[in-house]
Amino acid sequence: MQIPITARLKTVAELMEETDVLCDIGCDHGYLPIYLIAQKKIKKAYACDLRDGPLKTASRNISAFHMKDCIQTVKSNGLRELTALTYDTISVCGMGGRLIAEILANDLDNAYRAKQLVLQPQSEIPVLRKFLAENGFLICEEKIAVEDRRYYVVMSVIKGEEVNRDEMSFILGRKLLERKDDITKRYFTKELQRFQTILQARGGETNAPDVQKIICELEKYV
Ligand SMILES: C[S@@+](CC[C@H](N)C(=O)[O-])C[C@H]1O[C@@H](n2cnc3c(N)ncnc32)[C@H](O)[C@@H]1O
Secondary structure: OOOOOOHHHHHHHOOOOEEEEEEOOOOOOOOOHHHHHHHHEEEEEEEEEEOOOHHHHHHHHHHHHOOOEEEOOOOOOOOHHHOOOOOEEEEEEEEEHHHHHHHHOHHHHHHHHOOOOEEEOOOOOOHHHHHHOOOOOOEEEEEEEOOOOOEEEEEEEEEOOOOOHHHHHHOOOOOHHHHOHHHHHHHHHHHHEEEEEHHHHOOOOOOOOHHHHHHHHHHHHH
């Protein structure tokens, strides 16, 4: 039976270092830890979720793939129940950037205990980048995943000091700007079009110097 892993979660798996124990926060269906075990990238996982429905679905899928010995479901609000667990890596994927930041902020000590965090915010990405920089986290890699013609940002994060703390870095992502692959170029071309539309809606040049700065930066890139 093939694991129905999406291109987005495959990119999350790609950015994850080989590790012993993963805590997947907001596991829903549980396919990320199932895929990572099958790939032998992790040895054990805690599939965590706030709600019973997703935990039941994850449990069913874990059983279907005969992985009950290595993946345990845990009911947890964010990182709350991680205090009693031993782990190396945390993943938080498919949630808004602000919610991911809140989840980390609510249990910072548990977040700091991870050697690596792989985060995949669906929205409000600048909010998350700013939170990480201001709370002792360093984004060491960012990558774009494409699924159904939608672009998703995936980030690999460790404890450390972020030197890029300016608004532009939070908005565009310094690590993404360093990438010159086709997918990243297409992503930034779309971003450029989005900001050009915002500028037009604001009535042109003089009213929106902030948007103009972003457009200038993106024009240098694409
Ligand atoms: C859209 S799904 C994403 C599932 C999966 N991580 C993915 O990327 O495909 C979001 C999941 O996060 C869970 N969730 C939302 N807030 C949470 C929180 N504070 N703690 C744990 N899980 C949460 C929801 O119950 C839901 O199952």
